Amino acid sequence: MTFLSLFITFFQIGLFGFGGGYGMLSLIQHEVVTNHHWMTAGEFTDIVAISQMTPGPVGINTATYAGYTALQNEGASSFLCFLGSCTATFALVLPTTILMLLISRYLMKYKDNASVRLVLDSLRPAVVGLLAAATLLLMTKENFGSPQENAPEFFLSVGLFLLTFIGAKFFKIGPIKMIVVCAGLGLLFMRN
Structure with a gap:
């Protein structure tokens, strides 16, 4: 079914x-x-x-x-x-x-x-x-986290969002470069 x-x-x-x-x-x-x-x-x-x-x-x-x-x-x-x-x-x-x-x-x-x-x-x-x-x-909370639960993860997520928006909108950086940069920053800063 x-x-x-x-x-x-x-x-x-x-x-x-x-x-x-x-x-x-x-x-x-x-x-x-x-x-x-x-x-x-x-x-x-x-x-x-x-x-x-x-x-x-x-x-x-x-x-x-x-x-x-x-x-x-x-x-x-x-x-x-x-x-x-x-x-x-x-x-x-x-x-x-x-x-x-x-x-x-x-x-x-x-x-x-x-x-x-x-x-x-x-x-x-x-x-x-x-x-x-x-x-x-x-x-959503699943994508950005929550400032109450994990403030560093939340602010990093918001920062990556803004970085990607500004990079794509104003500097015309391609999506592949933005994905690689954001993945690298995520790995660097979200290590446990």
Whole structure:
């Protein structure tokens, strides 16, 4: 039954996940953590971190790891977990593939149509909103710690967040360099 739920859930996310992988993160988190309870918020955060570090689109990578983790948390075998990964990934990509095949044929023909322009222009703010929601949903105690429980870890996390934001926004430092620098600083300062 979990396979059917995985398929339906990730098919819907793929169908309504405008804005690419980062836009999908808030939808994925809501479904896998809040709605289906397939994993904890901490596990989801780890999945997003791994998805960003591995090659490929973050949304598809997240679906792959989420499908695996959902079945792993139910005690399934490695093979069934692998099938869970395949199910979630296929379901996420399927609606996009179908829509792109249908839309690509007509988009070039009607791209200058006023109604089509209006729809595309209206989707832009929605995409920005989904990206903002994904960012805010990841600003949790699991990611930043708590000043009451571990003040040095909390302030280091906030510092790394600000360093990454400033480096990417103002100095145009690439994400790979930022990940390496932050991982190094995390190793250096969070040693026990």
